[in-house]
Amino acid sequence: MPATLVISGPLLSVLAFAWAGHLFRYFVMAGTTDLVFYRLLPEWIQKGRRIGSRRASWADFKREALYSIQTTAIFAVIAVFVVWGSRQGFMKLYTDFDSRGAGYFWASLAGIFVFHDFFFYWIHRLMHVPGVYERVHLVHHKSVSPTPWTSFSFHPLESLLESLPVVVYLAVVPMHAKALLLFQFLSMAANIYAHFGQEWTPPWLERVFPFRYVLRSIDHHYHHDRFTGNYGFYFRIWDRIWGTYVQPEKAGLNAKARVSSSSF
Numbered sequence: 507m508p509a510t511l512v513i514s515g516p517l518l519s520v521l522a523f524a525w526a527g528h529l530f531r532y533f534v535m536a537g538t539t540d541l542v543f544y545r546l547l548p549e550w551i552q553k554g555r556r557i558g559s560r561r562a563s564w565a566d567f568k569r570e571a572l573y574s575i576q577t578t579a580i581f582a583v584i585a586v587f588v589v590w591g592s593r594q595g596f597m598k599l600y601t602d603f604d605s606r607g608a609g610y611f612w613a614s615l616a617g618i619f620v621f622h623d624f625f626f627y628w629i630h631r632l633m634h635v636p637g638v639y640e641r642v643h644l645v646h647h648k649s650v651s652p653t654p655w656t657s658f659s660f661h662p663l664e665s666l667l668e669s670l671p672v673v674v675y676l677a678v679v680p681m682h683a684k685a686l687l688l689f690q691f692l693s694m695a696a697n698i699y700a701h702f703g704q705e706w707t708p709p710w711l712e713r714v715f716p717f718r719y720v721l722r723s724i725d726h727h728y729h730h731d732r733f734t735g736n737y738g739f740y741f742r743i744w745d746r747i748w749g750t751y752v753q754p755e756k757a758g759l760n761a762k763a764r765v766s767s768s769s770f
């Protein structure tokens with residue numbers, strides 16, 4: 507059923523559609539990445555790309571999947587709030603494509619990535635303040651060797667905080683429902699890449715603009731490995747501006763480490 511039809515329907519259908527969509531993007535996208543890059547690829551290719559020497563366990567997977575299911579339910583409730591708010595007029599999700607055109611569609615999509623990343627950077631730094639960290643962010647940091655399954659492994663409060671940048675953006679900037687849907691899937695792809703556990707970008711890409719400013723898997727992996735630095739989500743811009751970027755390779759974290767223990 508087209509998304510635009512769903513969002514004009516009963517709120518219960520919106521809830522069901524949104525929850526199914528979030529579950530799909532978690533299980534299908536993370537599952538496909540896991541299947542292709544961890545199960546189907548030969549060990550020798552993986553070993554050349556896998557970051558660090560620690561490996562996630564089956565217990566990690568179970569914890570991450572359970573927290574992630576909880577996160578998808580919270581995100582679905584947030585989706586209902588956004589749709590309901592748009593009907594009330596204080597949120598700005600729209601469905602009439604011609605009212606703003608294609609240029610606006612793509613500009614609003616690009617805008618949400620920059621806004622989300624900036625907002626997320628500061629929320630993330632706030633979540634590392636002692637006291638907040640133990641109560642909220644520790645759940646995500648239990649994954650010291652992240653895999654695609656880590657992507658939605660959040661404490662419920664963190665799930666709400668993670669939703670906040672998108673809700674604030676939609677309260678200010680009109681966005682077409684399909685642009686929002688596209689954002690959700692592209693954002694999930696970036697999330698899975700951040701928690702990939704493997705690094706496929708060649709070193710020479712670091713010297714090519716704009717990749718120097720795009721977050722790599724190894725950058726976020728470093729954050730999970732050392733619990734500090736590299737707070738961005740899509741880009742390294744804010745980390746570079748506020749001096750929190752750490753080059754993982756210079757700090758001893760590499761993508762060619764040998765597997766040292768039994769792996770998930």
Ligand SMILES: [Zn+2]
Pocket residue numbers: 630634643647729
């Ligand atoms: Zn963190």
Ligand SMILES: [Zn+2]
Pocket residue numbers: 646652656701726730
């Ligand atoms: Zn993470």
